[in-house]
Amino acid sequence: MAIFVHNNLHTNRVAIAATKIAAAALAVAAMVSTAACGSQNAQDPNQKTITPGVLTIGTAQPTYTPWMYDNKPENGKGYESAVAYAVAKKLGYSKDKVKWVRTTFDSAVTPGPKDFDFNLQQFSITAERKKAVDFSPSYYNATQGVVVKKDSKFANAKTLADFKTAQIGAMVGTTSYSFAKDKIKSDIQTFNDNDALVQALDSKQIDALVIDTPSSVNIVRSKQVKDGVVLGQIAGSEDKEGTGLVLPKGSKLTADVTKAVNALEKDGTLKKLQEKWLAEYTTDVPVLK
Structure with missing residues (x-):
């Protein structure tokens, strides 16, 4: 009976020890895995682009x-x-x-x-x-250009002063808007994008639009505005x-x-x-x- 108890205790101790060793091994494996994942997910301090190699x-x-x-x-x-x-x-x-x-x-x-x-x-x-x-x-x-429609009463304008009564449009938050406001008049209609601005002129919601000169020429050449014409570029509008x-x-x-x-x-x-x-x-x- 004594021998049986001794053997039973010995068996239990071996089982407990084995369990502890297995648990420790799992913990170490988890730590290694976590470290590896962290290493992969952490951005390389020397990486300068948001995607490596791109x-x-x-x-x-x-x-x-x-x-x-x-x-x-x-x-x-x-x-x-x-x-x-x-x-x-x-x-x-x-x-x-x-x-x-x-x-x-x-x-x-x-x-x-x-x-x-x-x-x-x-x-x-x-x-x-x-x-x-x-x-x-x-x-x-860039400089800033002014586009109107050929049948507009402002189509023969020669100076910026001729636009004092015109409804002028420009894209919000742009240099075009700033120059239109500073050089032409304070009341400028703003648009969220170029498409909306161009459509407004084409549909005669505004009398003229102000946009960088290369874009103004393209608007007319590509006929985004029917019968559009670039009257000119605003004097002193070069973006310093x-x-x-x-x-x-x-x-x-x-x-x-x-x-x-x-x-x-x-x-x-x-x-x-x-x-x-x-x-x-x-x-x-x-x-x-």
Whole structure:
């Protein structure tokens, strides 16, 4: 009987010990698994893009000529598409390593997380916007054009003063709006996107629209406004700060993008791209004073 009790106790002790060893092994395995997952999920401190090995570039939906052609930023046609790929190349990303995403104008320049590494859709560089996002140096300095319909009573306007009684439209939050307000009149009708702005002029809800000069020429050429005409560009409306690439605030990529844009300016690439894609949309446009 004594021997039976002793053997039983011994068996229990062995079972308990085995259970403890198994539990310990499971705990160690769980710790290793958690650590591995944490390592995989944690962002590499040296990683500068939101997706490893990929440069994600944001732009508008839709896009417009001459900035991008056929609403296909990935085709490399148009000034901003060409600039984007030139910057990507300077950063070491081939065309097949570039991913395009679409955003609204406002969401790109307001505070908060972004789903792009940089974004371009003619963003004027302003002190107010710099509080929410980072900017590259300017890659273009646009002027502002005025578009009317040929049958409008303002079609023969020669000066900005001739528009004092006109209903003027511009896209909200843009440099176009600022210049229209400062140079023409204080009461400017605002629109959330270019399509709405153009439709308003085409349907005669407004008498004239103000938008960057290349876009104004394209609106007329592509007949987005029936019988539209570019009366001219606003004197003194060149954007002194210029148009820059937008990056998330505090982006690890800002310094590299800044270096890339400066290099493209210095080596003449930006000038060549402007001559290729923008010259026909900016020459021979009269100045309205």
